[in-house]
Amino acid sequence: xxxxxxxxxxxxxxxxxxxxxxxxxxxxxxxxxxxxxxxxxxxxxxxxxxxxxxxxxxxxxxxxxxxxxxxxxxxxxxxxxxxxxxxxxxxxxxxxxxxxxxxxxxxxxxxxxxxxxxxxxxxxxxxxxxxxxxxxxxxxxxxxxxxxxxxxxxxxxxxxxxxxxxxxxxxxxxxxxxxxxxxxxxxxxxxxxxxxxxxxxxxxxxxxxxxxxxxxxxxxxxxxxxxxxxxxxxxxxxxxxxxxxxxxxxxxxxxxxxxxxxxxxxxxxxxxxxxxxxxxxxxxxxxxxxxxxxxxxxxxxxxxxxxxxxxxx
Numbered sequence: 001x002x003x004x005x006x007x008x009x010x011x012x013x014x015x016x017x018x019x020x021x022x023x024x025x026x027x028x029x030x031x032x033x034x035x036x037x038x039x040x041x042x043x044x045x046x047x048x049x050x051x052x053x054x055x056x057x058x059x060x061x062x063x064x065x066x067x068x069x070x071x072x073x074x075x076x077x078x079x080x081x082x083x084x085x086x087x088x089x090x091x092x093x094x095x096x097x098x099x100x101x102x103x104x105x106x107x108x109x110x111x112x113x114x115x116x117x118x119x120x121x122x123x124x125x126x127x128x129x130x131x132x133x134x135x136x137x138x139x140x141x142x143x144x145x146x147x148x149x150x151x152x153x154x155x156x157x158x159x160x161x162x163x164x165x166x167x168x169x170x171x172x173x174x175x176x177x178x179x180x181x182x183x184x185x186x187x188x189x190x191x192x193x194x195x196x197x198x199x200x201x202x203x204x205x206x207x208x209x210x211x212x213x214x215x216x217x218x219x220x221x222x223x224x225x226x227x228x229x230x231x232x233x234x235x236x237x238x239x240x241x242x243x244x245x246x247x248x249x250x251x252x253x254x255x256x257x258x259x260x261x262x263x264x265x266x267x268x269x270x271x272x273x274x275x276x277x278x279x280x281x282x283x284x285x286x287x288x289x290x291x292x293x294x295x296x297x298x299x300x301x302x303x304x305x306x307x308x309x310x311x312x313x
Contacts, residue, residue, distance in 0.1 A: 008094050013160070035061075036062070062093065078106055149163065165258065167181070238256075
């Protein structure tokens with residue numbers, strides 16, 4: 001690997017993907033990986049992290065949100081740039097703009113591998129992003145499926161990430177086609193199901209019920225709501241078994257989730273136990289069967305499930 005990488009740009013979804021791939025490469029090289037958030041750095045943190053290893057082992061340092069690095073820590077980076085350690089790979093993550101530009105220019109003089117993460121606006125670029133996300137999850141999608149998904153959710157790349165993770169996990173083996181996309185998203189933007197899911201898992205029952213009524217009034221199929229809640233519960237279950245000391249971007253490839261999804265699940269897990277997650281999974285499975293025809297009043301069944309999950313039984 002190169003000694004320096006610069007992930008540059010304001011599109012968080014692209015930065016997350018780039019960081020996940022670089023972390024996987026570092027792990028493949030048996031690197032010891034450390035991560036610093038620039039805003040939290042105090043004097044000496046970066047110098048210590050960049051100090052030569054006594055054992056000459058391969059190491060990697062990721063400095064996130066470089067634009068927020070305090071002034072009194074910047075010279076620790078510039079001193080290192082003058083005499084880099086050949087056993088160290090440094091990944092700088094910067095959101096772009098003028099903040100921290102002098103340090104950014106100093107890094108660029110060393111000709112790091114720059115990974116551009118500027119906002120994507122062209123449909124063709126969004127489709128390429130979707131295609132690559134499916135490939136990251138070892139799934140293939142037809143051109144029609146990719147076009148349909150971008151048409152439904154293309155205004156929010158993180159929403160696209162979430163949808164792709166759900167579809168890749170739930171779709172049968174084989175190539176994902178447009179019929180599958182229509183099944184999951186009904187050819188329209190289905191963010192409201194996840195709004196209901198977020199409020200429910202956060203334990204905010206009033207907000208969950210309001211979001212549910214709003215979703216139903218705007219034509220969201222109840223099945224899409226149970227699917228969104230089930231997907232969120234699966235995320236909780238996956239993350240609950242992961243070591244909390246491991247950074248989210250390091251877990252992303254292993255769990256098949258975006259780092260921001262892992263961070264959200266970790267926040268939600270603060271109020272959940274494994275037994276409560278299991279109970280919620282049972283409740284939403286029952287509700288799913290009921291909204292598909294097993295109940296005379298599917299909306300009441302859905303409200304009952306939301307209440308049980310939000311109140312954790």
